[in-house]
Amino acid sequence: MNKQKAIFNYALRLGDNSLVLGHRLAELCSKGPILEEDLALTNMALDHIGRAQAFLGYAAQVEGKNKTADDLAYKRAERSFYNNLIMELPDKDFAATIARQLLVSSFEYFLYTELMKSKDETIAAISAKAVKEVRYHLAHSSDWTCRLGEGTAVSHEKMQNALNDLWMFTGELFEMNDADAILIKEGIAIDLNSIKQQWLEHVNGVILEATLTLPSSDFMQTGSRKGIHTEYLGHILSEMQYLQRAYPTAQW
Amino acid sequence: MATDTQLDLWEVFIQPKSGNRYAHAGSIHASDKKMAIQNARDIYTRRGEGTSIWVVPSNCIIASDPNDEDMLFEPSNDKVYRHPTFYEMPEGAKNI
Amino acid sequence: MEEHDNKFQSRIDAGEFVEPKDSMPDAYRNHLIRQMSQHAHSEVIGMQPEGNWISRAPSLRAKQILLAKIQDEGGHGLYLYSAAETLGISRSEMIDQLQKGKAKYSNIFNYPALTWADIGAIGWLVDGAAIVNQISLQRTSYGPYSRAMLRICKEESFHQRQGYEIMAKMMKGTKEQQEMAQDAMNRWWWPALMMFGPHDSDSPHSSDAFRWKIKREGNDELRQKFIDKTVQQSEVIGLTIPDKELKWNEQKNIYDHGEINWDEFNQVIRGNGPCNKQRMEHHIKYHEEGAWVREAAEAFKNKKAKKENLINA
Numbered sequence: 001m002n003k004q005k006a007i008f009n010y011a012l013r014l015g016d017n018s019l020v021l022g023h024r025l026a027e028l029c030s031k032g033p034i035l036e037e038d039l040a041l042t043n044m045a046l047d048h049i050g051r052a053q054a055f056l057g058y059a060a061q062v063e064g065k066n067k068t069a070d071d072l073a074y075k076r077a078e079r080s081f082y083n084n085l086i087m088e089l090p091d092k093d094f095a096a097t098i099a100r101q102l103l104v105s106s107f108e109y110f111l112y113t114e115l116m117k118s119k120d121e122t123i124a125a126i127s128a129k130a131v132k133e134v135r136y137h138l139a140h141s142s143d144w145t146c147r148l149g150e151g152t153a154v155s156h157e158k159m160q161n162a163l164n165d166l167w168m169f170t171g172e173l174f175e176m177n178d179a180d181a182i183l184i185k186e187g188i189a190i191d192l193n194s195i196k197q198q199w200l201e202h203v204n205g206v207i208l209e210a211t212l213t214l215p216s217s218d219f220m221q222t223g224s225r226k227g228i229h230t231e232y233l234g235h236i237l238s239e240m241q242y243l244q245r246a247y248p249t250a251q252w
Numbered sequence: 253m254a255t256d257t258q259l260d261l262w263e264v265f266i267q268p269k270s271g272n273r274y275a276h277a278g279s280i281h282a283s284d285k286k287m288a289i290q291n292a293r294d295i296y297t298r299r300g301e302g303t304s305i306w307v308v309p310s311n312c313i314i315a316s317d318p319n320d321e322d323m324l325f326e327p328s329n330d331k332v333y334r335h336p337t338f339y340e341m342p343e344g345a346k347n348i
Numbered sequence: 349m350e351e352h353d354n355k356f357q358s359r360i361d362a363g364e365f366v367e368p369k370d371s372m373p374d375a376y377r378n379h380l381i382r383q384m385s386q387h388a389h390s391e392v393i394g395m396q397p398e399g400n401w402i403s404r405a406p407s408l409r410a411k412q413i414l415l416a417k418i419q420d421e422g423g424h425g426l427y428l429y430s431a432a433e434t435l436g437i438s439r440s441e442m443i444d445q446l447q448k449g450k451a452k453y454s455n456i457f458n459y460p461a462l463t464w465a466d467i468g469a470i471g472w473l474v475d476g477a478a479i480v481n482q483i484s485l486q487r488t489s490y491g492p493y494s495r496a497m498l499r500i501c502k503e504e505s506f507h508q509r510q511g512y513e514i515m516a517k518m519m520k521g522t523k524e525q526q527e528m529a530q531d532a533m534n535r536w537w538w539p540a541l542m543m544f545g546p547h548d549s550d551s552p553h554s555s556d557a558f559r560w561k562i563k564r565e566g567n568d569e570l571r572q573k574f575i576d577k578t579v580q581q582s583e584v585i586g587l588t589i590p591d592k593e594l595k596w597n598e599q600k601n602i603y604d605h606g607e608i609n610w611d612e613f614n615q616v617i618r619g620n621g622p623c624n625k626q627r628m629e630h631h632i633k634y635h636e637e638g639a640w641v642r643e644a645a646e647a648f649k650n651k652k653a654k655k656e657n658l659i660n661a
Binding site: 019148242 | 392395396402403404406407408409410411415416418419422423425426429464514517518521522524525630634637638639640641642643644645646647648651
């Protein structure tokens, strides 16, 4: 793998994470627990889809095959998607949404804060914008974690279950492959091990404040770095890509 | 089952840009201060309408009674000497 | 009582706005609650047909635009609920009335959004019809309603454009896209005209609404405005309006048009539209699924208040 391929792979990963999480959040439109929260979730979906457009646009540019962000979003098959599995899991209930937002936003906060210093100007610029969005997502999900954790017995249980269910998908956030190795040397990517402890401390802090318990299981799922996903991704893509695939010559 | 709650009503005031006065933008529902600020942000500043937000629980706002309109506001109508245009200035006087 | 109503009427006649704490006849208050809550419910239920296409929007740009637009509808519902709340009804009560079928929402959302072209048709025709009505309502006599409409009209100005852009693009596209666009036009045109309501001569609440200046223009007048501006827009992109009787009337300077199928209109109002049940089931399902979240937020607030009291004591 050369540097160009590594950047392509890395930008795809960041773009796919945003795209797939954005897709899941967008699915919640008109399903929020209260109208205000419906709009909040949509705002987060928009942040993610916008970021996907930026990263996939950059990936397309780096690839140099005359493709667009849309080509990469709408014309790749599931085995060429590199988003983390946690992004594609369905939202079982509002607790699952909030738990995922807490775990992912904390990760994104530390990731993009570091990537702002990337020697790749595009990645640094997109990251600088992302940090502002993510700080808000993190505040939002931390506050809701506390409300649900401390709220009622029902909400406490749902929130704890949601965290327990998602926990085995968090290890993968920190996995690295050849692309990371190459780009870390170049000062473009960061060593994900370097933010793991901060992430854990932060998440644990919120969980404790919310009177919840940090899940103890250390078994972790893996696969996305190799394009191996849960069954859910295929369904996401078959919906998302339906028009592009059904009418391949059409412009929309 | 408990009766449904749609959380508490808050009034939202937005400052369009630094230095401007805060103006009433509308209302939102929220159960606590943090949620009120976040909801106000998500609902009333989607198009860059603001740089700062105030939220106030609606039941903390005290409004004047419309029946008191005469008593409260009419007496000031004839105090024309409070306005600079009331005064006659000698012709030719400048910067006053 | 009569004296009070006369005083109120003379305020209205003088062009004054009515504010929440002002005294107002019960009938005025009730009329507003009915109209504003129906308007709010329409915005909220209107999120569903378009929401049906978010996950399938054909480009990242289209997906963002559609999401932002539907989000606006939710926001507009929220502004209108808030404005209605100033009249002394809670949002919970309004939602309850909707779910029990006591309050209505716009008939148009009981039609299905079947293809991507429907997203174009909804934006262009449905929002286009709505905005004609809403512009007129900016001058409505109840202050909070008027202010909500001002804000809504300002935000909605992009909605119709995005719909028209979708239709225009499809009409420049492949044969399949053109057929899809025309098909959507055929299905949405008449329901869009029905959005303005029955003929003024058959409209049950209109005389009070005019007297109180809640409503400033008649249903037929607004419908005509919409038709007159839409015909040209449709010609520009090559779409045919599915009305054989549509014809320019030189003398009146308006388009003459065919009669609306009022049987269909009444059937949909009675709950027999293609999606009435689906829309209400969706609304009730997610309202109920959200109950534990709202209860948790409420319980959290109470716990925090208790703690603060203990500290302060």
